[in-house]
Amino acid sequence: MTKTYLYIILLFEKYYYLRNEGEIVEDLLEGLKEKLKQKGYKLTPQRRATLNIILENQGEHLNTEEIYGLVKERCPEIGLATVYRTLQLLDEMQIISKINLDDGCIRYEFNADGDEHQHHHLICQKCGNIIEVELDLLEHLEEEIETIHDFEIKDHKVKFFGICSMCK
Amino acid sequence: MTKTYLYIILLFEKYYYLRNEGEIVEDLLEGLKEKLKQKGYKLTPQRRATLNIILENQGEHLNTEEIYGLVKERCPEIGLATVYRTLQLLDEMQIISKINLDDGCIRYEFNADGDEHQHHHLICQKCGNIIEVELDLLEHLEEEIETIHDFEIKDHKVKFFGICSMCK
DNA sequence: ATAATAGATGCCTTTAAGGTTCATCTATTA
DNA sequence: TAATAGATGAACCTTAAAGGCATCTATTAT
Numbered sequence: 425m426t427k428t429y430l431y432i433i434l435l436f437e438k439y440y441y442l443r444n445e446g447e448i449v450e451d452l453l454e455g456l457k458e459k460l461k462q463k464g465y466k467l468t469p470q471r472r473a474t475l476n477i478i479l480e481n482q483g484e485h486l487n488t489e490e491i492y493g494l495v496k497e498r499c500p501e502i503g504l505a506t507v508y509r510t511l512q513l514l515d516e517m518q519i520i521s522k523i524n525l526d527d528g529c530i531r532y533e534f535n536a537d538g539d540e541h542q543h544h545h546l547i548c549q550k551c552g553n554i555i556e557v558e559l560d561l562l563e564h565l566e567e568e569i570e571t572i573h574d575f576e577i578k579d580h581k582v583k584f585f586g587i588c589s590m591c592k
Numbered sequence: 593m594t595k596t597y598l599y600i601i602l603l604f605e606k607y608y609y610l611r612n613e614g615e616i617v618e619d620l621l622e623g624l625k626e627k628l629k630q631k632g633y634k635l636t637p638q639r640r641a642t643l644n645i646i647l648e649n650q651g652e653h654l655n656t657e658e659i660y661g662l663v664k665e666r667c668p669e670i671g672l673a674t675v676y677r678t679l680q681l682l683d684e685m686q687i688i689s690k691i692n693l694d695d696g697c698i699r700y701e702f703n704a705d706g707d708e709h710q711h712h713h714l715i716c717q718k719c720g721n722i723i724e725v726e727l728d729l730l731e732h733l734e735e736e737i738e739t740i741h742d743f744e745i746k747d748h749k750v751k752f753f754g755i756c757s758m759c760k
Numbered sequence: 761a762t763a764a765t766a767g768a769t770g771c772c773t774t775t776a777a778g779g780t781t782c783a784t785c786t787a788t789t790a
Numbered sequence: 791t792a793a794t795a796g797a798t799g800a801a802c803c804t805t806a807a808a809g810g811c812a813t814c815t816a817t818t819a820t
Contacts, residue, residue, distance in 0.1 A: 632795080633796075633797090634797070636796095636797060638798075670799080672800095677798090696807085
């Protein structure tokens with residue numbers, strides 16, 4: 425396989441990825457529009473813009489104030505209260521989730537592929553960086569707890585604190 | 593074994609337990625006094641009172657305001673700021689830990705027997721009740737994460753959300 | 761096409777947790 | 791007993807988040 429050939433594959437993959445991303449976003453927005461409609465709500469430009477910012481910054485774990493700042497760049501007339509209200513709405517709709525890193529503010533992240541597989545966070549105590557971990561490994565543990573405590577588990581949140589590879 | 597005999601055993605056990613509890617508290621306060629002294633701090637009546645309230649309400653997961661209310665009953669001249677400062681101090685000293693139940697305030701709990709075994713929380717989404725679970729079962733999982741992500745884990749926090757036995 | 765209506769927005773105000781400041785107090789050491 | 795470091799309480803400050811309300815907007819009914 426020549427270098428050129430590989431390069432072409434990479435270009436194609438990137439193009440395909442971007443096109444795909446765009447389609448996913450559109451599908452998502454359409455889906456949201458439907459969900460909102462069912463509850464008598466509307467998909468306004470402000471709500472679109474807010475969700476777009478979250479999608480464009482996946483893995484960033486932005487807080488409300490940060491999201492507001494980014495949305496305002498593109499949509500300067502938006503008010504902070506609207507962003508607060510939109511985030512609450514998107515959270516209720518299970519489009520995004522709150523994450524609490526004990527730094528005194530609520531952060532949000534996009535809920536990729538619904539409720540399928542859980543992911544959790546490694547939080548570096550030095551640099552504050554957040555690394556995401558995929559793990560469905562708590563499921564058998566959940567079963568155990570459910571029988572021992574007669575408690576019906578709906579969700580769980582796991583945080584690991586420590587030192588990241590960069591800081592070591 | 594007669595009923596009377598059993599009753600005497602129960603009484604004795606209760607007495608022993610209480611005496612033991614008292615001793616544990618005294619030991620703890622002495623230990624804290626030493627730790628504070630090493631850092632040039634003092635064990636004041638306000639700090640004693642605050643820690644005592646936490647000890648007497650183990651399993652209650654009180655927030656600062658609640659702790660303040662209880663301490664004030666016994667020590668009415670105490671100020672809220674002192675309670676905030678004391679809780680910060682006790683947290684730094686690893687005597688107590690913050691727990692965040694995403695209800696907008698920091699709650700605290702006493703760190704029983706040091707860092708030995710981890711415990712986590714089941715949070716009922718209906719009544720808000722908190723049940724404690726003992727589990728060291730995450731340890732092998734931690735090892736896995738440490739190798740995969742080259743992340744040195746120091747601590748973890750796990751919360752399970754769902755419906756408790758009472759609410760079912 | 762137009763009016764009516766439900767919902768959304770933006771600005772401003774309010775709330776509440778938590779922190780800070782500073783003069784006063786307290787306990788320990790010199 | 792005086793000096794000193796730390797602690798305290800009252801008041802004020804900060805900040806995230808929410809609420810109120812008049813205005814705006816888009817959809818539905820006329």
